[in-house]
Amino acid sequence: MTNPYKVTKALIPVAGLGTRFLPATKAMPKEMLPLIDKPVIQYVVEEAVDTGLTDILMITGRNKSSLENHFDRVAELEQTLKAKGDSERLEQVQESSDLADIYYTRQGDPKGLGHAVLTGKQHIGEHSFAVLLGDDVINAKDILLSKMIEIHEATGDNVIALMEVDPADISLYGCAAVTATDQEDVVIVTDLVEKPAASEAPSNLAVIGRYVLRGEMFQLLENTKPGRGGEIQLTDALEAAVKNPEIAGGVRGIVFRGNRYDTGDKLNFIKATIKLGVDREDIGEDLREFLRNFAKTI
Numbered sequence: 001m002t003n004p005y006k007v008t009k010a011l012i013p014v015a016g017l018g019t020r021f022l023p024a025t026k027a028m029p030k031e032m033l034p035l036i037d038k039p040v041i042q043y044v045v046e047e048a049v050d051t052g053l054t055d056i057l058m059i060t061g062r063n064k065s066s067l068e069n070h071f072d073r074v075a076e077l078e079q080t081l082k083a084k085g086d087s088e089r090l091e092q093v094q095e096s097s098d099l100a101d102i103y104y105t106r107q108g109d110p111k112g113l114g115h116a117v118l119t120g121k122q123h124i125g126e127h128s129f130a131v132l133l134g135d136d137v138i139n140a141k142d143i144l145l146s147k148m149i150e151i152h153e154a155t156g157d158n159v160i161a162l163m164e165v166d167p168a169d170i171s172l173y174g175c176a177a178v179t180a181t182d183q184e185d186v187v188i189v190t191d192l193v194e195k196p197a198a199s200e201a202p203s204n205l206a207v208i209g210r211y212v213l214r215g216e217m218f219q220l221l222e223n224t225k226p227g228r229g230g231e232i233q234l235t236d237a238l239e240a241a242v243k244n245p246e247i248a249g250g251v252r253g254i255v256f257r258g259n260r261y262d263t264g265d266k267l268n269f270i271k272a273t274i275k276l277g278v279d280r281e282d283i284g285e286d287l288r289e290f291l292r293n294f295a296k297t298i
């Protein structure tokens, strides 16, 4: 019998306005900002594909057509590169269009992350699915999503990714209260609050942008009233699952200890570029040398 919780589809919300990156994001989606030589969104799509999820639904908004173009073919460019015999660049250009089956749906009104996820109900259907937030890049060397899917398929619980943060920063994130399980870094979530004040946060465990959810979560999202910021929050729907696990299962968390880059934030974007850059085969060594010399001057 096939596992009823098997995950084959991924949903990537990319409808955000990118106000933290203005004016760069005035006419260009924030997900198209390049980290070295690939737009941020390609890292996120590659992570889904590497985890075996090749059916990808992007929830888009206004100004996102360049994103669709990036994952489409560009016949003229391919022909020019072919005629020149530049097979290396041809491969790079074709890579993004051959990655996955990507579908797009518009969110319409930007009513929050929970609402963006709910927009995907028709495409996802009743099956379990993964949600990857377009701002969060997880270093490809660190295992996260595949472990989350493994736990979901084994337990039928929704699985969220958590990371320890400085308590002063918890108000930027969803925050989870948890109890331990006998598996290292796997926890049971007992309470979830969206962006609590530091003084009211139940822990310093922040929700980061990877989720594995049961299809029944759509029911909970439909019944979720606007919360923090007047928006329909995914965190609130998950809190409903914590309180009423008979509808859509309970919620487990994985405490992630690898590298996660919040590319929606200027300083973190620069840090991400540097950290990914030093690991690159083509430019890593030169960049390391530059950084060593530069560090002496500041």
Ligand code: G1P
Pocket (backbone or CB within 6 Å): 113, 133, 136, 172, 173, 174, 175, 194, 195, 206, 207, 208, 209, 233, 234, 235
């Ligand atoms: C969203 C979620 C929040 C989560 C964060 C992770 O917030 O609502 O719970 O901690 O993503 O990046 P946003 O950053 O979209 O405001």
